[in-house]
Amino acid sequence: MTSERDVTARAQIRNCALRLFGERGPDAVTVRDIAACAGVSPGLVLHHFGSKQGLRDAVDAHVMTLFDEMLAGAIEDPDAFASGEPQVVKGFAELFASQVPQDSPIPPYLRRLLLSGDPVGRTLFRQWFELSLTAMDAMGAGGNVRFTPDRDAMAAFLMVNDLAMILLHDHIADAIGTDPLTQEGMQRWAAVAFDVYLNGAFTKEDS
Amino acid sequence: MTSERDVTARAQIRNCALRLFGERGPDAVTVRDIAACAGVSPGLVLHHFGSKQGLRDAVDAHVMTLFDEMLAGAIEDPDAFASGEPQVVKGFAELFASQVPQDSPIPPYLRRLLLSGDPVGRTLFRQWFELSLTAMDAMGAGGNVRFTPDRDAMAAFLMVNDLAMILLHDHIADAIGTDPLTQEGMQRWAAVAFDVYLNGAFTKEDS
């Protein structure tokens, strides 16, 4: 009897919570809001998830699963890793642009996850940072990335630059007039990033 | 009769709201929380600011004023702008590290401002972006920054990389083991940024 799609009411509730939590923040969303969005009674939300906190945990777990699948799919993809291309540039940002639909609730939720200070976000960042380290090492072994004395800081720098595009993407779209999470916007952004990472941003007056 | 410092109760309330809003988000902070933090009664909060929304607006306005002063001071400072040094690198991030105390409530609040999607954050970003554009132009005229076909995207890229360090600074501190908003952490971070912006991050195999 679900109106929208052929998904269980439980999944419907979880999806609504994911979207609303991302848009307004969990504290500004009531159980009744979620129930109304999912077209069910408030009681059913608690019936399936025990409590609002339980629902938050379930949404967190679901998002982590989605990310895991996304990364796993990307790693298995022969075109993505271990090729001759510089991988940190077309890292998370391009992965997002290719895998995540236009109006996906994931980016807003990711924003909250990384900036709310909760342990789930910390775990996620840590996980991605480890991945960035190994990716950079692989690129270094392939001769694509310069040697640097501060390996950790360099990996963090490149990764954070990448993440920033996702976190600030609305502002960037406002500023440069193109949404960097669309295909063409990503090309424009990647062009600049590639240029800087290849040639730097400053002139060398001494060379 | 204020216990903490020699500030008016009104300012005390505003400061507490700023700190608590930044830490937990406005929706998770009650009027009673703020009153307790400021050592006053809940009624006084509403007496001074009309409503909770009024207090939020007042905090926003206060933060905007602080940023204006910070930027105005930096622009007037002969050592900061219009020198021969590359300015976008030691832009907002270093400005923050030098002007903002260790446990300042500003960074957490700035995070919420930029990522909550409200118009104040949008204004702030826009404002800083315009500043970045003029700064980059000045550097270009001075011969410090390379010519680039996509001026807007380049300025946005450099600025966003800088902002990211502030937004993600807890995560970065976790990952690399040094807080990039301290003096030594900033030096480490700036070293990497300077290196990349001067020499790039990739090797050129064709040169």
Add this chain to the structure above:
DNA sequence: CAACATACTGAACAGATGTTCAATGCGCAA
């Protein structure tokens, strides 16, 4: 058919929250 498990509803409740308001204290001018 009967018994049961499960999905689901909607009313009800206790506590929290934003807000109002009458009352109090206090400094200051007349």
Add this chain to the structure above:
DNA sequence: TTGCGCATTGAACATCTGTTCAGTATGTTG
């Protein structure tokens, strides 16, 4: 002193919110 204006309090109120629960429907198993 008297009176006025402002800061401040704390109780009270209406509403909202998370949660509980008794009850209904439906499909499944014996």
